[in-house]
Amino acid sequence: MSAVNHPLPGVVVDVRDLLLEIKGRCILDVPSLTVRHGERVALIGPNGAGKSSLLKALGGFVSASQGRIAVLGRDVTGVGSKAMSAAQWRALRAEIGQVMQGLHLVARLSALENVVLGALARPGAMPLWRSWLRCYPESLLREARQALSDLGLEHRMDTRADRLSGGERQKVSLARLRLQRPKLLLADEPTSALDPAAAQQACDALVALAADATLLTVVHDTELLPRLADRVIGLKEGRLVFDAPLKTLSPDLLKNLYETGDPADGCHSNPRTNLPLALPLRPRGFPASAGRCTA
Amino acid sequence: MQPSATFGTRPWLPRGRLGFFTLVLAYAGLVLACLLTLLAAVDLSWGRAPWHNLLKTVSEFAHPSFLDLWWGPERLEYRSDDGTLLRVENRQHVEAQFLAGLGRATWTTFQIATLGSLLAAVMALPLGLLSARNLSAPAWASRTASTLLDTLRAIHTLVFGLVLVGIVGLGPTAGILAIALHSMGTYGKLYAESIETIDMGAVDAVRATGASPSQVFFSAVWPSVLPQFVSNHLYVWEFNIRDSTILGLIGAGGLGLLISEAVSLFQWSRLATIILVVIALVMAFDALSRRIRKALL
Numbered sequence: 001m002s003a004v005n006h007p008l009p010g011v012v013v014d015v016r017d018l019l020l021e022i023k024g025r026c027i028l029d030v031p032s033l034t035v036r037h038g039e040r041v042a043l044i045g046p047n048g049a050g051k052s053s054l055l056k057a058l059g060g061f062v063s064a065s066q067g068r069i070a071v072l073g074r075d076v077t078g079v080g081s082k083a084m085s086a087a088q089w090r091a092l093r094a095e096i097g098q099v100m101q102g103l104h105l106v107a108r109l110s111a112l113e114n115v116v117l118g119a120l121a122r123p124g125a126m127p128l129w130r131s132w133l134r135c136y137p138e139s140l141l142r143e144a145r146q147a148l149s150d151l152g153l154e155h156r157m158d159t160r161a162d163r164l165s166g167g168e169r170q171k172v173s174l175a176r177l178r179l180q181r182p183k184l185l186l187a188d189e190p191t192s193a194l195d196p197a198a199a200q201q202a203c204d205a206l207v208a209l210a211a212d213a214t215l216l217t218v219v220h221d222t223e224l225l226p227r228l229a230d231r232v233i234g235l236k237e238g239r240l241v242f243d244a245p246l247k248t249l250s251p252d253l254l255k256n257l258y259e260t261g262d263p264a265d266g267c268h269s270n271p272r273t274n275l276p277l278a279l280p281l282r283p284r285g286f287p288a289s290a291g292r293c294t295a
Numbered sequence: 296m297q298p299s300a301t302f303g304t305r306p307w308l309p310r311g312r313l314g315f316f317t318l319v320l321a322y323a324g325l326v327l328a329c330l331l332t333l334l335a336a337v338d339l340s341w342g343r344a345p346w347h348n349l350l351k352t353v354s355e356f357a358h359p360s361f362l363d364l365w366w367g368p369e370r371l372e373y374r375s376d377d378g379t380l381l382r383v384e385n386r387q388h389v390e391a392q393f394l395a396g397l398g399r400a401t402w403t404t405f406q407i408a409t410l411g412s413l414l415a416a417v418m419a420l421p422l423g424l425l426s427a428r429n430l431s432a433p434a435w436a437s438r439t440a441s442t443l444l445d446t447l448r449a450i451h452t453l454v455f456g457l458v459l460v461g462i463v464g465l466g467p468t469a470g471i472l473a474i475a476l477h478s479m480g481t482y483g484k485l486y487a488e489s490i491e492t493i494d495m496g497a498v499d500a501v502r503a504t505g506a507s508p509s510q511v512f513f514s515a516v517w518p519s520v521l522p523q524f525v526s527n528h529l530y531v532w533e534f535n536i537r538d539s540t541i542l543g544l545i546g547a548g549g550l551g552l553l554i555s556e557a558v559s560l561f562q563w564s565r566l567a568t569i570i571l572v573v574i575a576l577v578m579a580f581d582a583l584s585r586r587i588r589k590a591l592l
Contacts, residue, residue: 059503061499090505090506090507091505092505093502093503093504093505094504094505095505096503098500098503100496100499100500100503104494104496104497104499104500105497105500106497106501106514106515106518106519107494107497107519108518108519108521108522109514109518117501117504117506117514117515118504119504120501120504120505120506120507120510120514121504121505121506121507121510128507128509128510131506131510131513131514132509132510132513133513134513134514134518173500176504180504180505
């Protein structure tokens with residue numbers, strides 16, 4: 001608990017001995033992971049590797065089965081636990097910016113209103129009744145308009161969110177994050193709905209947003225890594241396969257990450273819990289991962 | 296979620312295609328049982344002269360009484376069997392009076408439906424919010440709310456009306472309350488279903504900005520469900536207009552009183568007029584509400 005009560009200076013994410021099980025299947029098994037303030041981290045790996053689950057666990061949306069997760073100096077291991085009050089959870093959520101996979105905007109509100117929603121939890125941004133009646137102060141509206149026009153959406157501000165294209169929705173959720181001013185940004189495939197040019201633009205916007213924050217991104221397109229990250233973490237079958245600076249990343253490493261292992265010699269249960277793994281496969285050529293699994 | 300749990304606890308139940316076939320078989324058995332017991336009791340008869348009666352009724356319905364306003368005889372003489380003059384009436388005059396009464400009764404019916412619906416819509420709102428499964432209300436509150444809604448929906452408006460006439464006396468008050476109590480159940484169910492169809496991803500996204508529950512509700516839930524709530528309201532309101540036409544049968548005011556009068560006196564042509572008014576009222580309201588709904592969604 002020491003890391004939680006006395007967070008190391010500059011440590012934004014501190015994961016120790018994390019084990020995440022969902023419905024009897026081991027999804028994540030991370031012995032240790034530390035992210036410092038200002039780092040830009042990309043999580044890569046094949047489908048089902050546990051990238052999104054790791055992000056959800058960091059955002060406090062799923063409970064860890066074992067181990068501890070500290071985010072921004074607070075313990076988010078047990079989601080339903082009484083360790084943190086609802087107000088403390090909300091304060092933490094306000095500091096964590098999320099870009100979710102499904103591009104969820106409130107369909108009936110305009111793009112502009114959806115952006116203003118980012119500032120709901122900002123202390124002193126508006127009295128409660130204004131947020132209830134959706135009658136937002138002019139200063140916030142101005143800020144939201146600015147955020148939207150910086151992303152090239154000035155002509156779509158009053159369009160209802162369900163009439164925006166996928167790319168436009170993506171930009172609206174990025175603009176919302178700008179009003180939220182988070183200290184930690186968790187982006188789950190922020191470019192999934194975009195064409196290559198728009199994807200690069202969105203990545204640049206995301207990095208600009210994270211200028212004085214920390215950025216964790218799940219990406220599939222390795223071409224985008226240089227724009228998004230200075231540190232790359234490879235995940236496979238719920239385990240960290242590598243954790244390396246972008247500069248030292250070799251094509252071989254990436255190729256191995258996405259290569260399917262041989263099911264015959266894979267381990268089928270986790271030695272710590274004897275629960276089946278989400279994907280009973282063992283990657284070949286990664287002793288770090290193979291060593292933890294001795295079935 | 297529920298069915299798999301049921302299958303899990305009852306492994307002897309047939310599943311898949313066989314299961315559906317068993318279900319159809321059980322249904323067919325039930326229908327046969329209903330039919331055969333009725334036949335066995337010789338209760339399933341068409342009456343003495345169905346065709347004659349049908350023709351007679353149709354011919355009387357084909358001449359709705361409001362036509363007398365223009366073409367009715369000005370001197371209609373009622374005579375007894377031996378030819379004595381009993382009464383003379385001006386059909387046009389009498390019909391005009393009837394239509395005036397019909398207008399007043401229609402307005403009463405509309406009042407009952409409108410006020411009852413509004414009362415129900417407002418009272419059902421908290422219950423609907425509580426019983427929606429995706430808003431994470433406490434389990435006991437949610438169960439209480441949905442049980443209450445189910446109970447209210449199970450009791451027919453007429454039954455509520457009969458009880459309420461005994462409590463608040465004859466007149467539209469009983470009708471309004473009867474409509475309100477029964478349609479509360481309908482409103483609550485429709486509200487809860489509307490809420491359950493909203494995009495929870497959007498709600499979670501707003502929650503993820505650190506917004507408080509009330510802010511999440513008014514920013515993400517309310518704007519998503521309001522158009523559907525209005526649409527539900529128009530739908531139930533229209534339904535209640537139809538429903539409140541029979542409330543007069545039990546003395547709760549409105550068109551039903553005229554209907555029961557016409558039926559007891561075998562005045563089918565008057566009943567035809569009343570039914571035409573009801574049809575016109577419902578159709579006009581439906582056309583209007585459909586436009587409003589289209590504009591909203």
